Amino acid sequence: MDAVAQAHREHWGRIVATLIRVTGDWTLAEDCAQDALAIALEKWPRDGVPDNPGGWLTTVARNRALDHVRRAAVEQRKLREATLIQPQRANDDLLSLIFTCCHPALALEARVALTLRTVAGLSTADIARAFLVTEPTMTRRITRAKSKIAQARIPYRVPEGDALHERLPGVLAVLYLLFNQGYDGEPLIADEAIRLARLLAGLMPGESEVASLLALFLLQHSRRAARRDERGDLVTLDRQDRTRWDRAAIAEALEILLRTPIEGPYALHARIAAGHAGDESDWRSIALWYDELVRVQPTAVVELNRAVAHGYAYGPEAGLKMLPELENYPLSIAVEADLTARAGRTEDAKKLFREAAAKIPDGPERRALLSRADEL
Template sequence: MTHAGDAVARLVRDEGTRVLATLVRVTGSVDLAQDAVQDAVVRALETWPRDGVPGNPRGWLLVAARRRAVDVVRREAKRLGKEADAMPAFDPCPDPVSVRDDLLRLVFTCCHPALSLDAQVALALRTLGGLSTAEVARALLVPEATMAKRLTRAKQKIAQARIPYRVPAAEELPSRLSGVASTVYLIFNEGYTGRVTLITEAVRLARLLASLMPDEPTALGLLSLVLLQDARRAARFDSSGLPVLLSAQDRSAWDGSLIKEGVELVGVGLRRTPSVPNPYVVQAAIAACHDLAPSYAETNWDAVISWYDVLVSVQDTPVVHLNRAAAVAERDGPAAALALVDELPDLAEYPWWHASRAELLFRLDFVEAAAEALSQAVATGLPAAHAAHLRNRLNPR
C-alpha cells in the first residue's frame, strides 16, 4: 500500500469507531451497525484512494453505513414477509458533543453487568478499539476461535436482554466501572504499541469517565495512569518508527503539563482510596516514579519495586509479575530478573514474555538463546516495530 493509501486507511479506521457509535444509536443493534460500518469501510477503501477523500469523511461513512443497514433490514423483512421498520432520521454531520455522547453510550452498552467481565472487555475492544478478533484474542491471551465465540455470544446477549444504549444513571455507574476502566486501559495499551489514535481515544474516554465519577479512585487512577504514560509519547519512537526504550528516551521531550496533571491525580486518588489499594492508582504511582526521575539512572528502583509489591497484593497476575521483573532487572541485575520471568510459564503465548526473555538473555550474553526467544515473540504476535528494535539489539550494525 502507498503512503497515501496508508493515510486513507488510518483515516477510515479512526472515523469508523465514531460512525459505529452513532449507528448503534440509530439502528439499535450492535451486530447490524458493525456489519453496516464494515461494508462502508470497504467501500471507502476502494473509492477514496481513487476518487479522493470526501470533504466530510465521517458524514460519508455514516450515510453509506446507514444505507447498508436500511438495505439489510428491508431484505430481512421481505424474507420474513414483514414490513420493514423505519429507522430514525439522523444528522450525517454530528457535532463533537453528540459523537462523544454516542461513544460513551457504546462504552457502557458493551460494559453492561449482564455480560461477564471478559465479554465486556472483549466486545468493547472489538467495537470501540477497532481491533480485529485476532488482535482482541492476543490482547486478552486467549485463542482466536475462543474469542470469536465470546464476541458472538456477547452481541447475542445484548440483543436478547435488550440492553439499553445509554449512559446509566448515577446509582448504576459503580457496577459498570470495572469493565469500563479495563476496556479503556486495554485500548490505551493497544495504542501504546504504535497506534497513536487509540491512545488519543483512550485518554479522551478516561477524561470522560473521571468527569462522570470524580470521587472514584478507579476513574482518577486510570486517568492519571494514561496521562503519565502518554506524557512520554514524543520520545517513544525514533525517526524511523522504532521504539525507544525508557532508558534511552529524551526526557526533555516529555510533556511536563501531562506529568504535572497525572502526579496531582495520583495524590487525589491515594487520598480517596480506602484501606484496600486501588490497582489503577498504584500503577499510576509506578508511572509517576519514572516520570519524576531526573534521569533513568536516578530512578528510585526500590520505590518502583515496593509499589509493584503493593500491586501484586491486589492484582496478582502473571503480567504484573512480568513487569515487576523488569524493575528487578534494573536493581538486582538481569540474572535475578530472568529467574523470575522463567517462573511464569503460563505466559508462553504472550509475546511480551518472550520479548522480555530475549532482552534479558541478550544482556547476559546468551545471544543464541536471545534470538530464539525473539523468534517466539514474533510468532506469538510481537508488534513489528518492537521486533525490529530487538533484532537491532541482537545484531547491531
C-alpha cells in the same frame, strides 16, 4: 488510501455506535460501517476526500442500514428513527457503546474483544493474533458477547449517578488490560488502548481517573523504544537510555497531571510513573506516592513495588524489611535478589536471581534474570 484509513481510526466507533442505537442490531451496524469504508475506498480517490469524512461515512452507512431495514420489513418506528440520525448525539452514542461493551455481565475476555472489535474497529484477525488464539475462536468469543447483550437485554446507555461511578472502574480496567497486553507484546493493541483512553477522556472531561489513566499510558508508553536491547531482551529501568524516551508523550502526560486532581488509584499510579520521567528517577517522591497507593489499593503487588521504591529511596535494607511474604512468586524473589545485591550480599543475590529465573518460562524475562546473576 491514507484518508480512508485515518477516517476509519477516527470515526469507526461513532458510526457503529450511532447505527446500533437506531437499529439495535450490532452486526448490521458493523457491516454497514464496513460497506461505507469500502465505498470510500472506491470514490474518494476519484472524487476527492469530502470536507467532513465522518459525516460522509455516517450518511452512507445510514443509507445502507435503511435499505437493510426496509428489506427486512422492520417495524415503522425504527424506520423513522433511522432516517433521523442526529449528529449531536454521536458522542452520547459512542459513550453508550463503550459502557455496553464493558458491561460487568460479560466475561472480561469478552469485554476486551468486543471493545477492540466494535469500538476500536480492529479486525478479528488482529485481535486474535494479539491474544494468541485462532481467528475462529475470537469470532466465536465476539459473537457470544453480542448474543449475551441481546439475551440479557443489557441496556445500551451510559449509567447515571452512583451507577456511573460504580461502572467506570470496570471500563478503565478493560482499557488497562488492553494497554498491558499491547505493552508486553502487540504494539497495535497498546496504541489502541491509548487512543481509546484519549477518546474517553474527551467524552468524560470531568472524570479525573479517566485523565489519569491516559497520563499513565503515555508515561509508560514513552519508554517503549528503550525497554529492550538489540536481542529483544528486557532492559531494566535504571539501565535504559533515557534519551530514547518519547519526550513529547511525557510532556503531554505531565500537563494532564498538572490539571487533574488526585481522586483514585490511577491518579496515584500516574504520579508514580511521573517520578521516573526526568533524567533520574525521584525515588523519594515515588516512595511517598506508594505509601498513599498501598492505603487505597492494599494488594501484594503494590506492597512489593513499595518495597522496591523504599529500597531505592532509603537503602536496600529498608526495602528488604518491607517485602511482603509471597511464597514462590518469581517477581518477589527477583526484587529480593536485586535489593540483596545492592546490600552487598553477592552470593545470596546470585542464588535468588537464579531461583527466580527457574520459576518462569524461557524468554526475555528469564534471560534478564540469568544475566543479572552472571554479572554478579
